[in-house]
Amino acid sequence: MTVAQPATEQYKVFEINLTGTSQGNPYEDVVLSASFFNALTGEKMTVNGFYRGQGRYSIRFMPAAIGEWSYVTHANDSTLDGVSGSFVCVLARGNNHGRVMLATDVQRGTVLVTGEEENLSYRFSYEDGTPYQPYGTTCYAWTNQSEDVQEETLKTLAQAPFNKIRMCVFPKFYDFNTADPEMFAYEGSMEQGFDHRRFHEPFFENLDHRIAQLDALGIEADIILLHPYDKPEWGFSDMGADDDMFYLSYIARRYAAYKNVWWSFANEYDLMPQKSKEDWRRYARVVMANDPYNHLRSIHNCRILFDYNESWITHCSIQRIDVTRTTECVSDWRKQFHKPVIVDEPGYEGDIYWGWGNLTAQEETRRFWEGVLRGGYVTHGEVYIDKGEQLWWAHGGKLHGESPSRIGFLRSIMAEAPADVVPIRETPYASEDYWDVTVMTSGEDWRLFYFGFNASLYRDMVLPENGEYTVDVIDTWNMTIDRLPGTYHGKAHVDLGRKQYMAVRICKVA
Structure with a gap:
């Protein structure tokens, strides 16, 4: 059987939907894939399919090359085998x-x-x-909330500065987050137990919908595949390696074709001692075998850093492990791992009794500036318990804090920076003049200095002699940029007003 399909935009999901057997357990029994071929480029790719209940099957494909793609299915169910078709992939548009x-x-x-x-x-x-440049936030269990809360979360994100969100598949049981969700990922119940070999389609259809909505907002879905915050009636954190791998294979087959997906293998992996380092490596191999698009992969710690030098890890996803040195450690982690460093949990703005969740908005913002100017990336979180039962960090809903707008201000400043900016201490331009300040530089043409919690009355900025420079005084808390009159070389006297959280930007104009 040959089926002609409408055009699909580059990098978007093309989906083949089929009907086959519902006998036995098709999640385990049926093996389904499709081979795709682009006649224009000669590219070939094989993609695994998945079962979605009631005799329904799907194969999802993300075309990266434009032109006509043809496909043919392969299955051990004759009704699913040998289905062929074609579609045209057209150029990506807009964002x-x-x-x-x-x-x-x-x-x-x-x-x-x-x-x-x-x-x-x-x-x-x-x-x-x-x-x-990722500017992320954390809403662990937002897709496990009521539909109203999920919709409210999306409305909030549409107005927020974040372009990545850390989110779980499984529900989370922890302080301020103890309610059972309306749906679970598996067939079964808390009373009778869950069947870890049969997935609950309505749960995953909702997750499909939410990931697609995030994509429409330009937000990357950093999907946390496993985590320790479980309860005995759920039992998802300790299913055993075989069931873990069965689940991971299914997740990868179902979601790898979404361009905005990242894989986070665990939140706080070291709080799950029942899973060994070799287990995590095996889990990575399972996901990689079912993800032909090679999405970004990492794993997140509580107290003990994973070895991010392992080849399957694409970037560092780190929770700060020191009470006082948080995003300042980005410099050390860059040298240690030579990969992008995201401090995904630097501490959260809020007012709970745990030290990780009672930062002032000023301190949350400071940690962003410190981490970004050291060449890393930072993720936001918010936990205000005096604003109602919904805490953004767990449930989503509404944001109440003052740091998101300041994070957006930082994002706008870095979006205007030259593409080759680096921490100055990693360049030949480092000097004793900058030992006490965090600086990013693009050679001698552009520099951004951040003074953090220091409160200088003024600073004499040392400038190159061979050029003319503009000097901008940036109040990172009040989100103002004031340019000094004229241009400067050799030195510029900069009034900082004895205020904290100030920055100075210097740009060569001649």
């Missing part, structure tokens, strides 16, 4: 830039100047070459 990838993978094969490859190793890029 569709494809997957987020390591910048080194996007630039592979291009000629780079000396030092550029090392710089790229700490960066991300969309598939089409557009730079990507």
